[in-house]
Amino acid sequence: MTGRSIPWLKFTAPANFYTLAQRLVPWLWPAAALCAVAGLYMGFFVAPPDHQQGDAYRILFIHVPTAWMGMLLYLLLAAYGAIFLVWRIKMADIMARAIAPTGALMTFLSLWTGALWGAPTWGTFWVWDARLTSTLILLFLFLGYMALHAASDDREKGGRAASLLAIIGAVNVPIIYFSVEWWYNLHQGVSVMRSDGPSMADSMLAALLLMIAAFWIYAGAIVLRRAQAEALSREARTEWAQAAAAGRLTREQRERAAVGIEGNRPPLESGGQT
Amino acid sequence: MKKRHQRLFLVLGTLAGVSVATALVLNAFRDNMTFFITPSEVQAKSEVPDRHFRIGGLVEEGSVERADDSTKVSFRVTDTESSVPVTFEGILPDLFSEGEGVVVEGEISPEGVFQADNVMARHDADYMPTAAKEAIEQAEGSAEAIGDY
Numbered sequence: 122m123t124g125r126s127i128p129w130l131k132f133t134a135p136a137n138f139y140t141l142a143q144r145l146v147p148w149l150w151p152a153a154a155l156c157a158v159a160g161l162y163m164g165f166f167v168a169p170p171d172h173q174q175g176d177a178y179r180i181l182f183i184h185v186p187t188a189w190m191g192m193l194l195y196l197l198l199a200a201y202g203a204i205f206l207v208w209r210i211k212m213a214d215i216m217a218r219a220i221a222p223t224g225a226l227m228t229f230l231s232l233w234t235g236a237l238w239g240a241p242t243w244g245t246f247w248v249w250d251a252r253l254t255s256t257l258i259l260l261f262l263f264l265g266y267m268a269l270h271a272a273s274d275d276r277e278k279g280g281r282a283a284s285l286l287a288i289i290g291a292v293n294v295p296i297i298y299f300s301v302e303w304w305y306n307l308h309q310g311v312s313v314m315r316s317d318g319p320s321m322a323d324s325m326l327a328a329l330l331l332m333i334a335a336f337w338i339y340a341g342a343i344v345l346r347r348a349q350a351e352a353l354s355r356e357a358r359t360e361w362a363q364a365a366a367a368g369r370l371t372r373e374q375r376e377r378a379a380v381g382i383e384g385n386r387p388p389l390e391s392g393g394q395t
Numbered sequence: 396m397k398k399r400h401q402r403l404f405l406v407l408g409t410l411a412g413v414s415v416a417t418a419l420v421l422n423a424f425r426d427n428m429t430f431f432i433t434p435s436e437v438q439a440k441s442e443v444p445d446r447h448f449r450i451g452g453l454v455e456e457g458s459v460e461r462a463d464d465s466t467k468v469s470f471r472v473t474d475t476e477s478s479v480p481v482t483f484e485g486i487l488p489d490l491f492s493e494g495e496g497v498v499v500e501g502e503i504s505p506e507g508v509f510q511a512d513n514v515m516a517r518h519d520a521d522y523m524p525t526a527a528k529e530a531i532e533q534a535e536g537s538a539e540a541i542g543d544y
Contacts, residue, residue, distance in 0.1 A: 169524035173490065178522055207403045243515045244488025250430035288410055292417045303421075304429045305451055307498055312520040320521040 133212045134379035135352040136361040140370065142345040149342035153335050160331030168325045177241050182328055184234040185313070186336040191228035191259055192294050194220050194340065198266065199291035202284030214280040215355065217287065218270055219348035223340050225263035232256060243307060251300040252308040255293055262290040276355070431498050433474040450479055450509060451498040451517065459493055472499060472509075479503075483511040490516035 132138045164182040171178040201217035204210055235253070236246040247253065266283050273279030301310045313319045319326050356362040361378035364370045421428060431451030455471040455478055462468070466485055470493075471478040481499050491497060496517030503509045523531075 169526075171522050172525040172528035173495070173518055173521075181522075203406050206406055207399055209399075242488065242490050242518055244491075245513075245515050248430065248515070251428050285409070288406060289413050291410065292414050296417070296421070304425075305432075306430050307451075307515060307517060309518055309520040312522060320523075322523045322527060325522050 131379070133210045135212055135215070135356055136365070136370070136375045136378035138212055139349055139352055139361075139365055140375055142349050146342050146345050146349075149338050149345070153338035153342060156331050156335035156338060160328050160335055163324065163328035163331060168328050169322065171325075174242055177238065180234050180238045182332045184231055184238060185329060186333045187227045187234065188231035188256070189333065190336050190340055191224055191231055191256070191263075192297055194224035194227060194344075195259060195262065195287075195294055196291065198224060198263075199287045202287035205280060206284045206288070211355070212352070214284070215348050215351045216344070217266075217284065218280070219344045219351055221263050221267045221270075222347070223343055225260060225267065227336070227340070228256065228260040228263060232260065239307075245307075248307050250306040250308060251304045252297065252306050255297040255300055258293055259290075259297060262286070262293060266290075434472055434477045434479045435474055437479055437503070438477045447500065447502055449498055449500045450481075451496070452478075454491065454493050454495055454497050456493045472497060479509050480507070481509045481511050483514050485512075485514070487514055488516040490518055 132141055160182065164179055168179070170176050198217050198220045201213045201220065204213040205217060232253075235256075239248075240246050266287050269286055270279045270283035273282065300306060301308055312321055313326070313329070321329070353362050353366055356378075357366075359378060361370055361374045364374050431449035434450060434452050437450060450472050452472040452474040455473040458469075458471040458478075460469050467482065468484070468487065469480065469482045471480050473479075481501075483499070483501075491514065496519065498515045498517055499509060499511040500513040500515070501509055501511035
């Protein structure tokens with residue numbers, strides 16, 4: 122494949138996307154599990170107790186990856202929402218819809234682990250400071266997106282309304298991220314993404330990075346799987362989807378389906394591509 | 396202009412509009428967005444606020460006095476420029492100690508003593524083993540020592 126012909130648009134066709142995901146996902150699960158096992162081992166057995174918090178700080182190995190994942194997935198959700206609104210690419214809506222439940226789960230986990238961390242260290246489960254409140258709003262945005270998408274009988278209309286909500290809600294993400302710099306919070310400031318380098322011991326940072334990798338890969342795998350299921354259900358009547366559901370989608374069927382989706386555009390990759 | 400270009404500008408315009416509106420709102424509510432005020436800000440106020448509020452800072456070294464027969468405790472919260480005396484009765488969080496971050500919630504008496512009904516500990520964003528912390532304290536703030544762990 123030459124640099125010129127990276128077929129970005131190829132995967133806007135659900136049939137092509139389905140096949141790509143089918144190839145990727147089996148590698149992602151073991152990779153996520155491997156990173157998680159390594160990260161948890163580092164986090165529980167290699168990283169030393171903190172000078173101030175003792176062992177209580179170890180919950181950050183779950184808390185920080187889930188919190189980041191929630192924000193990142195929201196930005197992705199908003200980006201896919203914008204792509205869907207502007208270019209009306211059905212696959213973007215499918216991806217956005219597949220992201221939302223995982224984003225909600227990650228945000229919920231970050232709030233939950235944060236409460237469990239706050240109780241012994243701060244002396245409270247919950248306070249209405251800027252960081253915690255804006256993260257709660259993020260959870261509501263994910264839930265609102267899912268509810269709005271499902272509220273309309275017409276999937277196209279529901280998708281448009283929900284995408285608009287996703288785009289508007291995107292302003293919340295920088296507020297979460299910078300809240301600890303803009304205002305006084307009970308929540309502490311940044312430790313990893315600092316201009317003067319992470320304020321963490323190396324073994325702790327290594328464990329954290331492994332856990333972050335694990336959550337990234339896990340989220341990628343589960344989102345792709347969910348998008349595959351949604352693509353199949355939306356195209357249930359087509360030849361390719363029925364063949365894919367039966368586990369025998371041929372390349373010929375896939376290419377035919379992709380051409381159909383692309384409308385009058387000629388096939389982007391005519392042969393030569395495996 | 397193509398239809399999808401119109402839609403692109405509409406989406407970008409919406410995002411820009413919402414961002415500006417949010418920035419203006421947050422700016423207008425700046426005083427309410429902050430979780431606590433500092434002892435200096437308390438001193439700077441000409442009149443003592445008679446409502447519930449929070450002060451954040453460090454527990455002044457050597458200021459903690461505990462009662463022998465109750466859970467009453469008094470200490471001073473400082474931001475190194477000025478400090479406010481605080482009294483509290485109840486159970487303090489584990490991380491409460493001299494020189495560490497704290498947020499107290501309550502009301503200030505006419506005499507200027509803050510009567511807290513809730514004390515929360517604030518921890519910093521540095522994570523390191525005890526030995527590294529001691530090494531840093533000996534080296535007076537050199538962060539190089541963290542690297543060895």
